[in-house]
Amino acid sequence: MPIFVSGLELWKWIDRAKVEAIASDVSLTELEWLLQELTSLDKLALRLESFKDLPKVELNLSLAEIAQLWERRLQERVPVQYLTGTTYWRDFSLKVTQAVLIPRPETELLIDLAVEALKPDRLNSKSNWVDLGTGSGAIAIGLASVLTNSTIYAVDFSAAALAVAQQNAENLGFGDRIKFDRGSWWEPLEFLKGQVSGMISNPPYIPSSTVLTLQPEVTKHEPHLALDGGGDGLDCIRHLAATAPDYLESGGIWLVEMMAGQAEAVVEILESHGSYCQVQIFADLAGIDRFALAYRR
Numbered sequence: 066m067p068i069f070v071s072g073l074e075l076w077k078w079i080d081r082a083k084v085e086a087i088a089s090d091v092s093l094t095e096l097e098w099l100l101q102e103l104t105s106l107d108k109l110a111l112r113l114e115s116f117k118d119l120p121k122v123e124l125n126l127s128l129a130e131i132a133q134l135w136e137r138r139l140q141e142r143v144p145v146q147y148l149t150g151t152t153y154w155r156d157f158s159l160k161v162t163q164a165v166l167i168p169r170p171e172t173e174l175l176i177d178l179a180v181e182a183l184k185p186d187r188l189n190s191k192s193n194w195v196d197l198g199t200g201s202g203a204i205a206i207g208l209a210s211v212l213t214n215s216t217i218y219a220v221d222f223s224a225a226a227l228a229v230a231q232q233n234a235e236n237l238g239f240g241d242r243i244k245f246d247r248g249s250w251w252e253p254l255e256f257l258k259g260q261v262s263g264m265i266s267n268p269p270y271i272p273s274s275t276v277l278t279l280q281p282e283v284t285k286h287e288p289h290l291a292l293d294g295g296g297d298g299l300d301c302i303r304h305l306a307a308t309a310p311d312y313l314e315s316g317g318i319w320l321v322e323m324m325a326g327q328a329e330a331v332v333e334i335l336e337s338h339g340s341y342c343q344v345q346i347f348a349d350l351a352g353i354d355r356f357a358l359a360y361r362r
């Protein structure tokens with residue numbers, strides 16, 4: 066049953082919600098995201114307030130329920146994406162729950178870097194790729210969309226995260242080309258030794274002591290399994306550098322996201338291993354060194 070409210074009533078509520086947002090130091094953009102998800106209004110209508118004089122605006126939830134969600138955003142600091150259960154990443158609308166990290170915009174670049182790292186004639190070849198620590202499945206889905214003849218193996222230690230990733234892959238039509246396995250990093254993929262063309266991972270890379278100092282939206286609501294990278298934040302990256310050579314074919318791609326300030330240490334890890342060549346660092350759109358790429362010798 067559709068729910069309707071008058072444009073004026075909605076406008077009055079939004080006006081109050083904006084004041085609360087400013088007082089709580091929450092971006093007005095988040096209010097817009099919530100309303101775009103839960104009403105029939107688009108960003109332009111919300112920005113121009115062109116709905117104000119409409120006799121009725123359609124809502125997915127009652128205004129009281131929307132107000133309750135907004136209260137949770139402000140008081141409990143729950144990210145809007147968890148409240149609506151949806152986020153947008155590259156071209157995809159993804160389901161998210163608190164079992165998965167909300168995929169970040171900078172991570173979108175990993176897919177472009179993987180494509181650029183591949184010789185054009187290999188883009189459409191049959192190959193095996195892995196997304197280790199898949200979370201919502203974002204990277205695996207991004208890879209499946211650009212590597213149209215590849216099989217993507219997506220691994221996570223969290224069964225709850227894998228369930229979300231699997232649902233996202235199915236919803237977006239990639240269910241047949243992405244295989245999901247639960248386990249620690251390469252552990253469930255023994256059968257792929259020496260046959261992997263590319264490994265992508267956005268592993269936990271935040272130093273343990275920093276995790277609890279992050280904003281409450283992150284520390285209170287995002288899974289710590291997705292965040293905590295050990296003492297210096299590099300435990301998982303070290304492990305992936307040490308283990309990947311057994312799985313990557315010669316010329317295979319090793320591509321990982323890291324935290325600001327870790328680039329030098331990651332280059333050192335890769336170069337001292339001896340199994341990698343052409344180690345390169347790439348910046349995100351903010352100019353922060355964020356991605357490390359290397360090729361299996």
Ligand SMILES: C[S@@+](CC[C@H](N)C(=O)[O-])C[C@H]1O[C@@H](n2cnc3c(N)ncnc32)[C@H](O)[C@@H]1O
Nearest residue numbers: 168198199200221222249250267268269290291
């Ligand atoms: C930073 S999140 C990245 C999630 C997703 N790939 C993204 O970019 O949004 C790291 C992911 O690694 C997973 N993870 C942590 N330890 C793991 C392990 N030992 N083996 C496999 N996955 C692990 C977490 O559950 C989490 O989903």
